[in-house]
Amino acid sequence: MANACNVNFKLDSDVKKSMEQVCSELGLSMSAAFTIFAKKVGREKRIPFDVSIDPFYSEDNLALPEKRIRDVQTGKTTLHEHDLIREDE
Numbered sequence: 001m002a003n004a005c006n007v008n009f010k011l012d013s014d015v016k017k018s019m020e021q022v023c024s025e026l027g028l029s030m031s032a033a034f035t036i037f038a039k040k041v042g043r044e045k046r047i048p049f050d051v052s053i054d055p056f057y058s059e060d061n062l063a064l065p066e067k068r069i070r071d072v073q074t075g076k077t078t079l080h081e082h083d084l085i086r087e088d089e
Contacts, residue, residue, distance in 0.1 A: 007034075 011019075016030075023033050040048045055061070071077040 019030060019033070023030050026033075028036075037048070068077070072079060
């Protein structure tokens with residue numbers, strides 16, 4: 001590999017272990033896997049997979065359960081028991 005250089009970065013240890021396992025099963029080193037990724041990024045001029053934010057984790061969605069808990073705690077709303085509705089009955 002002409003003009004090879006070192007690149008250092010940090011990974012969560014669980015992520016690293018998981019990646020090491022997958023790379024091993026594929027017969028690749030982590031270095032080879034990152035090289036494949038870097039070459040693909042350079043060739044395609046984009047991240048080679050979809051990177052997006054899951055709308056489920058939006059601020060509004062995360063705040064809703066906290067608001068409901070506050071409403072119950074302050075007496076603004078109450079909880080009521082109900083029967084589970086099952087479609088198979």
